Amino acid sequence: MSDHFPQEILISILQRLSPKSLVKFTSVSKSWYSLITHPSFIFNHFHYSLTNNPSFLLIQFCNELSHPNPSLAPVLYSLRRDNHPFLLDSASTLFLPSGFNREFSVMGICNGVICITSGSQCLTLIICNPCVRRYVTLPKPRDYCSLYNASVGFGFDSKNNDYKVVRICSMLDDDRFELCAPEVEVYSLATGFWRNSSNLPPVCSLCYVGSYAPHGFINGVIHWGAKRRTGSYNDNGWYHFVLSFDFENEMFGEVLLPQSLATVSSDSVTVIGGGGKCLTVYHVSAGSPCSCNIWMMKEYGVVESWNKVFSFDLRGFNLEAPSLGITVTGVTAPPATLCIRNSGEVLLLMDEAGRGCLYSLDIEGKRFIDLQIGGEGYTWYLYSGYYRESLVFLNKANGMVAY
Amino acid sequence: MAEKASESSNSISLNTVDGKIFKVSPTIANQMQTIQSLIKAYDSSRVISLPHVNAFHLSKIIEYLEGKSATTVSAVKEFEAQFMKDLSLKQLKGLLIAVGYLKVNELLELMPKTVAKLIENKSVEFLRKFFGIVNDFTPSEEAKIREEIAWAFDGVDED
Numbered sequence: 001m002s003d004h005f006p007q008e009i010l011i012s013i014l015q016r017l018s019p020k021s022l023v024k025f026t027s028v029s030k031s032w033y034s035l036i037t038h039p040s041f042i043f044n045h046f047h048y049s050l051t052n053n054p055s056f057l058l059i060q061f062c063n064e065l066s067h068p069n070p071s072l073a074p075v076l077y078s079l080r081r082d083n084h085p086f087l088l089d090s091a092s093t094l095f096l097p098s099g100f101n102r103e104f105s106v107m108g109i110c111n112g113v114i115c116i117t118s119g120s121q122c123l124t125l126i127i128c129n130p131c132v133r134r135y136v137t138l139p140k141p142r143d144y145c146s147l148y149n150a151s152v153g154f155g156f157d158s159k160n161n162d163y164k165v166v167r168i169c170s171m172l173d174d175d176r177f178e179l180c181a182p183e184v185e186v187y188s189l190a191t192g193f194w195r196n197s198s199n200l201p202p203v204c205s206l207c208y209v210g211s212y213a214p215h216g217f218i219n220g221v222i223h224w225g226a227k228r229r230t231g232s233y234n235d236n237g238w239y240h241f242v243l244s245f246d247f248e249n250e251m252f253g254e255v256l257l258p259q260s261l262a263t264v265s266s267d268s269v270t271v272i273g274g275g276g277k278c279l280t281v282y283h284v285s286a287g288s289p290c291s292c293n294i295w296m297m298k299e300y301g302v303v304e305s306w307n308k309v310f311s312f313d314l315r316g317f318n319l320e321a322p323s324l325g326i327t328v329t330g331v332t333a334p335p336a337t338l339c340i341r342n343s344g345e346v347l348l349l350m351d352e353a354g355r356g357c358l359y360s361l362d363i364e365g366k367r368f369i370d371l372q373i374g375g376e377g378y379t380w381y382l383y384s385g386y387y388r389e390s391l392v393f394l395n396k397a398n399g400m401v402a403y
Numbered sequence: 404m405a406e407k408a409s410e411s412s413n414s415i416s417l418n419t420v421d422g423k424i425f426k427v428s429p430t431i432a433n434q435m436q437t438i439q440s441l442i443k444a445y446d447s448s449r450v451i452s453l454p455h456v457n458a459f460h461l462s463k464i465i466e467y468l469e470g471k472s473a474t475t476v477s478a479v480k481e482f483e484a485q486f487m488k489d490l491s492l493k494q495l496k497g498l499l500i501a502v503g504y505l506k507v508n509e510l511l512e513l514m515p516k517t518v519a520k521l522i523e524n525k526s527v528e529f530l531r532k533f534f535g536i537v538n539d540f541t542p543s544e545e546a547k548i549r550e551e552i553a554w555a556f557d558g559v560d561e562d
Contacts, residue, residue, distance in 0.1 A: 028534075095554075
């Protein structure tokens with residue numbers, strides 16, 4: 001009787017192990033090293049995890065009172081199991097390279113790899129897999145002498161098996177503001193360089209993109225809320241739309257908003273989700289009383305399929321949800337919507353009498369659940385997205401550093 | 404009753420490497436893919452030889468398949484846990500090889516899960532012993548690899 005394990009059974013055992021154990025077991029023998037660091041094993045391990053292991057919701061926020069000098073307040077994050085009671089996962093703290101442990105912002109997560117920036121304007125960027133403790137520092141992207149807003153999106157080009165970062169800079173140069181086209185650069189891990197992108201379609205060539213991390217990953221395409229001038233600078237008229245970027249062909253596109261939403265001018269319209277479900281935007285009207293609306297696009301790209309699915313009204317310091325018959329008191333600002341959970345519920349961060357409170361809104365089930373998580377003092381939201389452990393980067397690529 | 408009688412008359416004989424003959428029902432035999440294809444290829448009245456499976460492993464596989472079919476859905480987890488608990492490390496390894504050869508799909512799902520749980524926090528030395536692997540790194544190669552991934556050796560269980 002053979003004493004050797006059939007390879008397929010061995011793989012079936014190993015793909016169930018955690019990345020940490022597998023990193024340790026690369027030192028068993030040369031053949032195990034080759035097996036575990038092989039791209040096809042890394043791929044299969046991740047796909048096994050997709051269907052069999054839970055993913056975590058990474059929520060990053062900043063809390064003013066935790067530090068005497070607000071501008072130096074450390075950024076906090078938490079990894080939580082995406083279930084009800086929304087438990088903190090203490091085992092999954094992210095071990096980041098030194099220099100990124102205190103002050104950093106997550107810009108995107110993809111296949112267990114996290115894109116992190118520190119400092120302003122997204123000039124210092126790394127992509128990192130904390131599970132295998134490997135990272136790459138990106139070359140410095142372009143800096144501009146005028147005032148500008150930078151937004152960074154991170155994703156995977158499955159056709160070319162390449163991780164990419166797109167950086168959009170909207171110029172805030174006063175008198176040229178209405179005429180400026182955003183500057184776009186795309187970094188590819190395979191080449192190790194930033195490249196200027198000239199693939200802005202004419203409709204998006206004169207637009208403004210906020211500095212938040214883009215949301216809404218639908219089939220490898222990310223989305224930002226964007227706007228462009230309708231009249232002259234003095235008219236203060238804006239036309240809102242959703243700007244998309246496809247990591248595979250590096251092309252930008254425009255997703256139209258319904259007319260009533262596109263022309264809300266100085267209101268805020270942000271993309272809050274996609275993630276395999278429908279593209280979702282959050283609209284907060286200017287002025288008082290202020291209305292906060294969640295819109296979903298049932299069929300991607302079909303402008304008629306936009307549907308307003310939920311509304312809040314903020315009157316004075318009372319947040320009212322007419323369809324739920326609920327009033328929350330002591331609310332000083334419109335809630336920030338973080339993301340759409342896998343369950344379809346919407347996560348909201350609300351400043352309630354000086355306390356940051358996290359809520360989960362179940363639109364279909366008409367429930368508004370206080371997750372009993374929050375911090376004293378003004379808490380502002382930075383990033384939320386799904387994170388899942390992986391072995392990606394274990395087979396060293398260009399410029400990869402172990403830490 | 405009639406079905407049971409016809410099953411026993413159709414029973415399939417399996418001859419293990421250590422010369423023991425097992426008579427199993429077609430329902431049980433069909434849950435082992437390798438045997439299923441042998442039944443199709445040969446006359447089912449013939450004794451099927453299994454040169455890679457010994458009597459202990461075959462009896463365990465039959466015990467699992469019969470036991471599971473007699474267990475209510477709600478008690479399956481408990482039955483499976485008890486079945487796995489009764490096996491020593493050496494038995495677990497041998498049984499897994501037999502299960503792989505006979506292609507018993509249900510055990511091919513359950514057993515790797517059990518083994519994975521067992522080895523998750525074990526030492527590299529434990530794994531080499533369990534899987535019968537010879538360390539072919541030179542001492543300096545091994546030291547270099549271990550140094551780079553020293554963090555992954557935190558919290559290893561005792562063997």
